[in-house]
Amino acid sequence: MKVGILTFHNGINAGTFMQARGLWDEIASLGHDVSIIDYANEHQIQRDRESLWKTKNPLKLWHNFLKSRKYGKSLATLKLSRPVKSPAEIDGLGYDSIVFGSDELWNLDSSYANGDLAFFGEGINGARKIAYAPSFGSMNEAGDKKETVRSLLGEFASLSARDDNTLSIIRDLTGRDVPLVVDPVLLSPPKSIEDRRVPNLKGRIGVYLMTPGPSEIKKVQDFAKRGNKPVVSVGYFHRWADEQLASLAPFEVPEALAGADLVVTNTFHGVVFSLKYAKKFVLVDHPTKTTKLDTLCRLFDLKRVMSTDGRISIDDVNQISGDQQDLQTMITRSRNYLAEALDGH
Secondary structure, three states: OEEEEEOOOOOOOHHHHHHHHHHHHHHHHOOOEEEEOOEOOHHHHHHHHHHHHOOOOHHHHHHHHHHHHHHHHHHOOOOEOOOEOOHHHHHOOOOOEEEEOOEOOOOOOOOOOOOOHHHHOOOOOOOEEEEOOEOOOOOOOOHHHHHHHHHHHOOOOEOOEOOHHHHHHHHHHHOOOOOEOOOHHHHOOOOOHHHOOOOOOOOOEEEEOOOOOHHHHHHHHHHHHHHOOOEEEEOOOOOOOOEEEOOOOOOHHHHHHHOOOEEEEOOHHHHHHHHHOOOOEEEEOOOOOHHHHHHHHHHHOOOEEOOOOOOOOHHHOEOOOOOOHHHHHHHHHHHHHHHHHHHOO
16 A cells, blocks of 8 residues: 655654654555655744754854754655645645654644644545644644644544643544554664664763753753763753764664663653663653653653752652563554554554
């Protein structure tokens, strides 16, 4: 069967790429002819440019230049459709089924998706629609587009969600109870040490932090100092870190974090990478990411360092074993959902 994936795949961050890669790999393993639909609206394209080049720091600019080249090469390892700019052009690609997800495709408040209803399938009429692990992000309702979104979700043959909040919104809009599934990053097994092609961060703390504030930076630095471990910034440039691995290819980011003694993150995919590799990690709360992290915290009883907490302590460290039964059960259930949805069940 010819299957398309409509997702965020061009963003220059490891989580965006790795979730797209994970879903592509899983669908390909089921024997389907799968490609990622090379679609992005003009607002996304502009945001991606700004994230790379809107800085006055020459060292950060250099790291971002190297990073953008590696992401371009990584993207070339995926099978992409021809570039398209509208739902009508997506229809013209002739897919039997389109899988929407994962990531915050359905966050209408996001300045990245920018309310683009193509990610809900608006104007896409020729393919069977399947949702795998999309998220409404921090939204708690569909706002003034509620009736439109309700109608569009009704066109999906199969629906699932990545978090409790999205499950709740889908239920409110459609009356359907749909499965909670794992992020696509978790669908494949972790790479062995022998297969990793990154510097070994043994004896170091790997930080995967997006826009940390001064208070969060101080907490990380103080925690590292008490443990007498240098801090390595992985995937993002942070001048306050002792070492930089800011210009890694996207698949190298989780591999690098896997080699650190401990991971500190404030992102959804930072937690997912840590779970995949059964790493010790500290989750620092981020105001824009609280909602989508709530579900992982509930499922795996994770501890969070809140903005009101004075410091990071050893009691804040999380670790889920690689053979954790609840996680493995959820992965199996998620793979079964996807296979059955593609088979038309």
